[in-house]
Amino acid sequence: MEKEKFLRNLTGPILFILVWETITRLELVSYFALPPFSIALKTLFYLIIKGSVFLHIFHSLFRAISGLFIAIFFGVMLGVVIGLSKWGKIIASPIFEMLRPISPVALVSVGLFWFGLGSPSIIFATAWGCFFPVALNTISGIRDVNNIYLLSAISMGADSKTIFREVILPSALPSIITGIRISTGISLIVIIAGEMMFAAKSGLGFLLIDGYYRHEPARVYAIIIIIGLLGAFFNTVILKFQNRLLRWRKGLTI
Amino acid sequence: MEKLLVRNISMIFGSSDREVVALRNINFSVSAHEFVSIVGPSGCGKSTLLYIIGNLIQPSEGEILIDGIPSDRGSISWGFVFQEYALFPWKTIIKNIEFGLKIRKRSAAERQKIARDYIELVGLKGFEDRYPHELSGGMKQRAAIARALAYNPDILLMDEPFGSVDSQTRVILQRELLNIWNKTKKTIIFVTHSVEEAIALSNRVLILTFRPGSIKVDIKIDLPCPRDLNDLMLTQEFNSYRHEVWEYLREEVDKTSI
Numbered sequence: 001m002e003k004e005k006f007l008r009n010l011t012g013p014i015l016f017i018l019v020w021e022t023i024t025r026l027e028l029v030s031y032f033a034l035p036p037f038s039i040a041l042k043t044l045f046y047l048i049i050k051g052s053v054f055l056h057i058f059h060s061l062f063r064a065i066s067g068l069f070i071a072i073f074f075g076v077m078l079g080v081v082i083g084l085s086k087w088g089k090i091i092a093s094p095i096f097e098m099l100r101p102i103s104p105v106a107l108v109s110v111g112l113f114w115f116g117l118g119s120p121s122i123i124f125a126t127a128w129g130c131f132f133p134v135a136l137n138t139i140s141g142i143r144d145v146n147n148i149y150l151l152s153a154i155s156m157g158a159d160s161k162t163i164f165r166e167v168i169l170p171s172a173l174p175s176i177i178t179g180i181r182i183s184t185g186i187s188l189i190v191i192i193a194g195e196m197m198f199a200a201k202s203g204l205g206f207l208l209i210d211g212y213y214r215h216e217p218a219r220v221y222a223i224i225i226i227i228g229l230l231g232a233f234f235n236t237v238i239l240k241f242q243n244r245l246l247r248w249r250k251g252l253t254i
Numbered sequence: 255m256e257k258l259l260v261r262n263i264s265m266i267f268g269s270s271d272r273e274v275v276a277l278r279n280i281n282f283s284v285s286a287h288e289f290v291s292i293v294g295p296s297g298c299g300k301s302t303l304l305y306i307i308g309n310l311i312q313p314s315e316g317e318i319l320i321d322g323i324p325s326d327r328g329s330i331s332w333g334f335v336f337q338e339y340a341l342f343p344w345k346t347i348i349k350n351i352e353f354g355l356k357i358r359k360r361s362a363a364e365r366q367k368i369a370r371d372y373i374e375l376v377g378l379k380g381f382e383d384r385y386p387h388e389l390s391g392g393m394k395q396r397a398a399i400a401r402a403l404a405y406n407p408d409i410l411l412m413d414e415p416f417g418s419v420d421s422q423t424r425v426i427l428q429r430e431l432l433n434i435w436n437k438t439k440k441t442i443i444f445v446t447h448s449v450e451e452a453i454a455l456s457n458r459v460l461i462l463t464f465r466p467g468s469i470k471v472d473i474k475i476d477l478p479c480p481r482d483l484n485d486l487m488l489t490q491e492f493n494s495y496r497h498e499v500w501e502y503l504r505e506e507v508d509k510t511s512i
Contacts, residue, residue, distance in 0.1 A: 148336060148338055148340045149340065149342060151310050151334075151336070151340070152334065152336060152340040152342075153353075154310060155308055155310060155330070155332075155333070155334035155402075156330065156333070156334075156353060156354040156357055156401075156402075156405065157330035157354070157357050157358070157405075158353075158357050159357075162356075162357055166342075166353070166356075167342065170342070170344040170345075171344070173344070247385075248343055248344045248345070248346075248385045248387070249343070249344075249387075250385075
């Protein structure tokens, strides 16, 4: 049953690849716009066998995860403080509204001024972009705790420290995780863009733009496939993490 | 001596230009092991009164004395059962029931032992490690009762606890509540809008007036204990109590429709 379902789900992707291969082999589009899937795949194997691509993957992953962790750390901390205090939100909200619309990719240039060429400028921009979803979701998670849970904890004699640890935090957790999930997507976007701006001479984004300048579309598409797989990997990890932490919600429709 | 004394409680909501007097001058006392029901038309402030007794709302005037001592949040000697279960969805049933004991810094082994006893008392054996959303409404309310009892408070405050379960489950839960009351000898204050439920369960029924809520009558229910609810409802005495309580209540319910 499971296997059957898995095979059925493969129909779409296989069809997609077949169309890709057919129109390129029939030369309906130019090789530079879209090389055949098989050639992109061959280049991908070549890159893997050569091995140097792994260092670039490592650099990109390191930047994405560092940025993400910095964002989660500050986002949750500030989100909790702001969410719990009345004045916190009054002061922080307008500042957030002002800063949030700034594209994090634009912040790479600011990072370059502050940190010079290299990973820190990209990590800075990634952390910036990931901070807002985490912070804003933490704030709303903390503020939306159902009053009945607070009342029932108070009715049993819980002090404010216990209420925070045992009621407010677990109740806000689904919302915090949603923020983190949004941020993982953002982190990949920002690092690729930053690397493409030559902020660092390594990483998947660097390989992409390098492949463009060398007129090697097959290499560009091979890297894009790697980026896609990386995104899927991030998504799987976060879903596993979410299911583990939110076991109590399984089957609940929210 | 009284277990609980409600003295001169008044509650005013809103600002000075648009005041709503929810409760006016409520005075009554409850003896130890007594089962007192509070009934009244919707919006009479019966739940508000219970929240005030449970120190969840500060009254505008008056005070609550437990064993002659003004009650405060520091010395909690009551368990509260809410209408909408209020179990923590992120904790398993046993962890929910252990919560009050955890607050009281009891050891993990002791907490578990006590929680298991109460799980057995409310008939939830086998559901210890389930999460609340996996349980039916009736089972959730049993768990909520066990949670309120587990840290052994003297007084149980119940706010329409069976209001959101179906009528068959309701009858079973009523019978079990009486069993629990007989076994644990708690003092129970029970808010309900059902006249039958109030008479069937209680030693005394307090009827509140419609806005502002004040005590209209305090009726002693002189029916034998322990009670068999099914038989009880057929007796002449039960029906005359029902008639009496309804007569008082109707005057107040009529006011709500104006």
